Amino acid sequence: MKMIKNLKNLSSRKKLLLGAGLVILLIIAWLVGKNLPDGAQGPGQRMGTVAVEVAPVVEGPIRDLGLFSGTLVPKSQFIVAPKVSGKLEKLYVDIGDRLTNGQLVAQIEDEEYQQQVIQAEADLSVARATLEETRTGVELARRDLERAESLHTKRIMSDSQMDAARAQFNAQEARFKVAAAVVSNRESALQAARVRLSYTRIKAAWDKGSDVRHVGERFVFEGALLSVNSQIISVIELQPITAVIYATEKDYFRIRSGQDVAVSSTAFPDRTFQGKVTRVAPLLQEASRQARVEIDISNEDGTLKPGMFVNAAIEFARRDNAKLVPYSSLVQRENRSGVFIADTENKKAHFKPVKVGIVEGENAEVIEPADLSGYAVVLGQHLLQDGMNIILPERMSGPASGRQPR
Secondary structure (H helix, E strand, O other): OHHHHHHHHHHHHHHHHHHHHHHHHHHHHHHHHHHOOHHHOOOOOOOOEEEOEEEEOEEEEEEEEEEEEEEEEOOOEEEEOOOOOEEEEEEOOOOOOEEEOOEEEEEEOOHHHHHHHHHHHHHHHHHHHHHHHHHHHHHHHHHHHHHHHHHHHOOOOOHHHHHHHHHHHHHHHHHHHHHHHHHHHHHHHHHHHHHHHHOOEEEEOOOOOOOEEEEEEEOOOOOOEEOOOOOOEEEEOOOOEEEEEEEOHHHHOOOOOOOEEEEEEOOEEEEEEEEEEEEEOOOOOOOOOOEEEEEEEOOOOOOOOOOOEEEEEEEEEEEEEEEEEEHHHOEEEOOEEEEEEEEOOOOEEEEEEOEEEEEEOOEEEEEEOOOOOOEEEEEOHHHOOOOOEEEOOOOOOOOOOOOOOO
């Protein structure tokens, strides 16, 4: 009997727990149904109410900006290297030094090259003396030939003697031509020796760009033994300086040479540098699907340095009197983009489909409808359906600029 009584008590507790759970479920269902949007409620259910925040629809400027990141590189860069081998006797510049076009930057020991010039000058002197000697021989041979021709005409000289005189003249003339060729050869050798000697004085020279450059890197020190084309220093151009960015297909076809660019760097957060697009690559890299774009930036004070990370903003379009709504107010309803406009008198929200244009920062341009006005819901809009009741803030705050709703 006692066991039967315990079973009855247990059954009563279960019934009580089941009843309490059912009541809780009903309460939860009622609360959820109360806050469901109008389209989700069944017939006869009361429309929900949502507390919202609003911001005015305004008119103002907006820009279509392309934002890119990139790296600064020198406008131009080249390596100074010797054309002859030898010991580096003097290095006149170092890292960071300012260079002018044609400036002497290094000196290689030149004793050997000076001796080559002296030897070439001596060889040229010998060749010229030989040329003068052969010139005299040619004159003598010409006179002998003329006398022989006169005698041969009078039949005083035989044909064989005439042929010998003519052969002698031809031989002297040939020796003269050889001596003249040797002189030309020695003159070329002397010129080459002088050029090699000039190569021991190493200069930094360029044809295009600004007249002022800087030493970017130093690769050797004085006393080093240099071979031909050994790197001595690198020379870079910093005015203007070039920013390299990469554009994807989305922006590539909107970028043109000559477009203005605003460039900024985290190293100088309070400054904006002005640049222009100078080159756009005619192809997109197959691996990255991006194209290289070069931007020249004025850098007269040398503030910007190669290797710095920069951000670039290219303005593709601008509207001075655009209809603007907060970007956060945009929602999707039935595959349509739109905003909820607050009816401040009746405390209701009405969905307005819109066609969005430029988006910049927190603002979006509304192209259609042109007569959009009032206050757009910026908080709570995702819970709304067309015609729902709303609870407005006691004091509706507009944007910081103080623009009035239109």
